[in-house]
Amino acid sequence: MTWFSTIFLKNRRFVNFGLAAILFLLITFSPNVVRPLLGNICSSIFFYPFAExxxxxxxxxxxxxxxxxxxxxxxxxxxxxxILSEAKRENQRLREVIGFDPPENFRLIPVKIVTLYQNVYPIAAVINKGSRESIKINQPVINRFGLVGKIKEVMPDFATVTLLTDPMNAVSGRVAETREIGIVRFSPDKGMYFDNLPADSDIEPNHLVISSGLGGVYPAGLSLAIVDSVTASRGDILKTVYLKPTVNFFKIDELYVLTGGEQ
Amino acid sequence: MRFIPYILYLFLLALYLTILRDITYICGAQIDLAVLMAALVALYKSEMTTFWFAVCIAIISGTPLLDLLPWEMIILVIPALIVNQISARINLESLTSRLILVAGYLLIHQAVLTLIVAGNDFFILLYKSILPTMVYSLVIGWLIFQILDGRITWKKTKALF
Incomplete structure (x- = not known):
């Protein structure tokens, strides 16, 4: 082995060139064995990781x-x-309205709320139809749950509705079960209550209060409220009756104006 | 241990050929990184290092097209040895002389390779590919020399911004 290392060290340059020449000749004249083998080794070591x-x-x-x-x-x-969900909800509401029969001689004009005037409770609303659509003052406004209010002011294309939650807006009501008559009022501290009901009245919680038709503004039979609680002290002349409105005034959107009853 | 930097250079070349070449390609011009690497080693390292490194570079850059492998070996190894021999006789401090050597190496590599691959369209490709590639690679080479000479440093670059 000594002679080999001596030759290698003395002729290092030629040995290197010789090795390279052998490699070159192998690559050149062995295209089917050496070249693919070399290519395979290079590809798997150098190119494959970067290709990955x-x-x-x-x-x-x-x-x-x-x-x-x-x-x-x-x-x-x-x-x-x-959009479809909203359309579905609208469709549901309209389906319920179709089943609703307006009072005799009345017809329904569908309207939408443009804006609400709200303090603690919503007390008035502006709707998107006015005198051009035959809307007049004092016409009742309802939704599928019952009476909402009445037209207070009319503009050509808009109208203002005063809601039942307006303390100035009182409605003559009747207890559907007992046929007793009183006045439905609203105050911000008490909520909706039934006024002028005698102490010997048979009214009980969960009784339905409807419009009586007296006064000529609202037709009879529109749902107003459900009796929430009844209190009467000994010696009192009148009963204190608290009501729960059938309409949720915080969620009103599509309304109907009842027209034609005045004719 | 002294082979590790060269192996890393080979990996860098493989990375360039696999991923970076497509990214750095500009209108027919691409960086001839194989020649740049071989030239840098030829300028600063010994004859044997240059020789074997050029052989390895030729094998790596010829792998994608194995038919060209012998040609790659010839046009990368022989000019690298010539550059190595010339570098011992010129003033390596001069940036111009180094760039002329690299430009000659680039031109030989690109021209011969184009003649082999597409000899009929050589003169069209000379303007469309060979010269743009040469100029582009020279610019990169110039940048590398600037960095090696310490004219471009991280501090100076940072100071610009």
């Missing part, structure tokens, strides 16, 4: 692009769903 990295990056980019696209589609679908 490249495809990983491409996949990440594709996933990111797809994610953005899906997010956009999801937003659009959510919006569509919101």
């Amino acid at each position: 990295l490249k495809y990983y990056i491409i996949e990440l980019q594709d996933a990111s692009r797809e994610n953005r696209l899906l997010e956009k589609q999801l937003t659009e679908a959510s919006l569509q769903l919101e």
Whole structure:
């Protein structure tokens, strides 16, 4: 082995060139064995990890692009769903209204609330129809749950509705079960209550209070409230009756003006 | 241990050929990183290091097209040895002389490779690909020399912004 290392060290340059020349000749004249073998080794050691990295990056980019696209589609679908849900709710309300028979000689004009005047309770609303649509002062305004209020002011394309929650707006009411008559009022501290009911009245909680038709503004039979509690002290002339309105005045949106009853 | 930097250079070349080449490609011009690496080693290292490094560079850059592997070996190894021999006889302090050597190396590599691959369209490709690639690679080479000479440093670059 000594002679080999001596030759190698003395002729290092030529040995290196010789080795390279052998490698070159092998690569050149062995295209089917050495070249593929060398290519395979180089590819697996040097190129494969970076190729994997490249495809990983491409996949990440594709996933990111797809994610953005899906997010956009999801937003659009959510919006569509919101619109359809609202349409479904509207459809439900309209279905219920179809089943509602307006009082004799009255017809319904559907209106929408433009704005609400609200202090502690909503007490007035502006609706989107006015005198051009035959809306007149004092016409009753209802929704599917019962009486909401009456027209107070009329403009050509808008009208103002004073709601039952307005303390100035009192309605003559009747207890549907006992046929007793009183006045339905609203005050911010007491809420809705039934006034002028004698102490010997048979009224009980859960009785329905409807409009009596007296006074000529509201037709008889419109739901006003449910009796919430009844209190009477010994010696009192009148009963104190607290009511729960059938209409949720915080959630009113689609209303109907009853017209034609005055004719 | 002294082989590790060269192995890292080979990995850098593989990374460039796999990912970075597409990113740095500008209108027909690409960086001839194989020549730049071989030239840098040829300028500053010994003959044997240059020789074997050029052989390895040729094998790596010829792997994607194995038919060209012998040609790659010839046009990378022989000019690298020539550059190595010339570098011992010129003033390496001069940036211009180094750039001329690198430009010659780049031109030989690109021109011969184009002649082999697309000899009929050589003169069209000379303007569309060979010269732009040469200029682009030279600019990168100039930047590398600036960094090696300490004219471009991290501190100076940071001071610009």
